[in-house]
Amino acid sequence: MKLRSDLVLRTIGADHLIVDPSQDMVDLSTVYTLNSSAAWLWEQLKGKEFDRATIVELLCENYEVDAEQAQSDADVLLGDFEKQGLLEK
16 A cells, blocks of 8 residues: 555644645645654655555554554554545555
8 A cells, every 4th residue: 555645744833734735725624634653654654555564563663662552553543544535546
């Protein structure tokens, strides 16, 4: 799977937003917020093919988290990305 290439991560203060820069006017109903770890993962995954195992590996290598928690977090993140249409089809 891959993140949608037409979306851009913007950081404004402490907020991380996913926006569609092709919109003439920003439609706030299509702006998605990420926490700092999800924003970091977005940057690591942008432009690359990845799967659940990739996310688990990144979480375990860069955060103090065990594999079980990383797997749970990866499932939640992927579910949110899919539900919000942030993955390429």
